[in-house]
Amino acid sequence: MYKNMAIRKCIIFLVLCLFLLTTAFPILGISQSNQTYSNISDPYHYFTYQEMTDLLHDLEDTYSDIMSLESIGVSYEGRDIWMVKLSDNVEDTENEPGVLFMGAHHGNEKPSFEVLIFFIQHMVENYGKENTDDDGDGLVNEDPIDGFDNDGDGLVDEDPSEERVRNVMNNTQIFLIPMVSPDGVEANSRKNCAPNYGPFGFSKEITSYGVNLNRNYDDHWFLYYLFPMKYHLVMNMLDSSFNYRGPYPFSENETISVRDFVETQDISISLSYHSYGEFMIYPWMHTTRPAPDEDLFISIGDNMSKINNYYLYLGGQYIIPRYGGTLGTSENWLYRERGIISYTMELCKERAPSNSAVVYNVCLTHVGVNLYVCERSQTVKSEKSPYESASFFNRF
Numbered sequence: 001m002y003k004n005m006a007i008r009k010c011i012i013f014l015v016l017c018l019f020l021l022t023t024a025f026p027i028l029g030i031s032q033s034n035q036t037y038s039n040i041s042d043p044y045h046y047f048t049y050q051e052m053t054d055l056l057h058d059l060e061d062t063y064s065d066i067m068s069l070e071s072i073g074v075s076y077e078g079r080d081i082w083m084v085k086l087s088d089n090v091e092d093t094e095n096e097p098g099v100l101f102m103g104a105h106h107g108n109e110k111p112s113f114e115v116l117i118f119f120i121q122h123m124v125e126n127y128g129k130e131n132t133d134d135d136g137d138g139l140v141n142e143d144p145i146d147g148f149d150n151d152g153d154g155l156v157d158e159d160p161s162e163e164r165v166r167n168v169m170n171n172t173q174i175f176l177i178p179m180v181s182p183d184g185v186e187a188n189s190r191k192n193c194a195p196n197y198g199p200f201g202f203s204k205e206i207t208s209y210g211v212n213l214n215r216n217y218d219d220h221w222f223l224y225y226l227f228p229m230k231y232h233l234v235m236n237m238l239d240s241s242f243n244y245r246g247p248y249p250f251s252e253n254e255t256i257s258v259r260d261f262v263e264t265q266d267i268s269i270s271l272s273y274h275s276y277g278e279f280m281i282y283p284w285m286h287t288t289r290p291a292p293d294e295d296l297f298i299s300i301g302d303n304m305s306k307i308n309n310y311y312l313y314l315g316g317q318y319i320i321p322r323y324g325g326t327l328g329t330s331e332n333w334l335y336r337e338r339g340i341i342s343y344t345m346e347l348c349k350e351r352a353p354s355n356s357a358v359v360y361n362v363c364l365t366h367v368g369v370n371l372y373v374c375e376r377s378q379t380v381k382s383e384k385s386p387y388e389s390a391s392f393f394n395r396f
């Protein structure tokens with residue numbers, strides 16, 4: 001009996017030791033961490049606001065003949081909202097179609113600015129480069145960036161076309177706002193970082209922080225009150241909600257900056273990058289009624305879809321039936337007020353992939369998408385329906 005007890009104690013002691021070795025030691029930092037983590041590669045490093053700011057200044061210094069950098073406004077926390085223009089004769093306003101690319105309306109959607117920083121670098125670095133056999137197969141520019149293996153060698157887009165970059169730069173005015181919400185990027189937040197004073201701004205004390213900038217554009221705000229269920233009035237009205245639209249339209253520095261900039265330019269097409277979901281949507285975003293330029297939206301969207309393999313949702317499909325209509329988006333405002341053919345581009349399968357290869361591929365693919373959009377902008381004006389943005393029936 002006594003002997004049995006001793007053995008049992010011994011066993012319990014040994015089990016405790018094993019438990020400590022396998023469980024407690026890692027907590028104390030004495031673990032076999034090299035083995036545990038060796039299979040996980042370093043997570044991809046996304047640009048910080050400051051890193052992007054430094055890079056853009058460097059690129060502007062180096063490529064001042066084709067790139068300009070301008071602050072179009074200042075965020076609540078005092079960060080410049082940078083706008084990059086790419087074009088030949090960049091200091092002049094030329095008779096060339098304008099194309100607008102935006103990222104980070106939602107600061108936690110990191111691929112949305114990463115693709116634009118990558119695109120800017122690609123454009124300025126290839127503009128002055130002679131036509132080059134980048135993959136060394138003896139052929140020059142045989143596989144430009146378009147999502148296809150044009151030469152059938154099993155590699156995709158391995159020989160980008162310098163000539164194509166030059167043509168686009170010489171015939172388009174490209175405007176890019178990579179971080180619409182620099183504070184949101186720094187805070188890794190969907191909303192900006194300005195304080196809220198109750199849903200309508202009447203409270204004396206701060207009640208919460210942040211507005212969803214892509215609900216803050218002046219696009220039919222009053223419809224919320226006519227159709228509160230359809231437009232999720234409560235979710236959008238509560239200032240603590242992740243979809244809070246602000247106390248009134250254009251209440252935020254960031255949306256004011258975009259509005260004031262856009263109103264000074266003649267822009268044909270706009271892509272606003274977000275993540276995630278691998279799909280594209282376009283106006284109207286508040287109703288299933290087709291927009292006057294529905295055919296053109298589908299035509300351009302289908303061609304983008306061939307490059308990135310993303311799904312183009314038609315207005316009546318999926319999004320609105322499932323999530324209801326959305327008011328106050330930049331896309332609706334850009335299209336209704338400025339006649340700009342504008343899309344939301346939801347990148348990636350997750351909000352901020354950490355796999356470097358995944359991020360690189362999405363950046364490269366969307367160089368192809370952006371180049372296509374610039375090329376297509378040459379004919380957009382003549383393709384558009386005779387649409388009077390001010391006419392009564394187009395108001396709703």
Ligand SMILES: [Ca+2]
Pocket residue numbers: 131132133134140141159160161162
């Ligand atoms: Ca090449």
Ligand SMILES: [Ca+2]
Pocket residue numbers: 132133134135136137138139140141142143159
């Ligand atoms: Ca080649």
Ligand SMILES: [Ca+2]
Pocket residue numbers: 143148149150151152153154155156157158
């Ligand atoms: Ca190829």
Ligand SMILES: [Ca+2]
Pocket residue numbers: 143144145146147148149150156157158
């Ligand atoms: Ca290709």
Ligand SMILES: [Zn+2]
Pocket residue numbers: 105106109274275
């Ligand atoms: Zn978003």
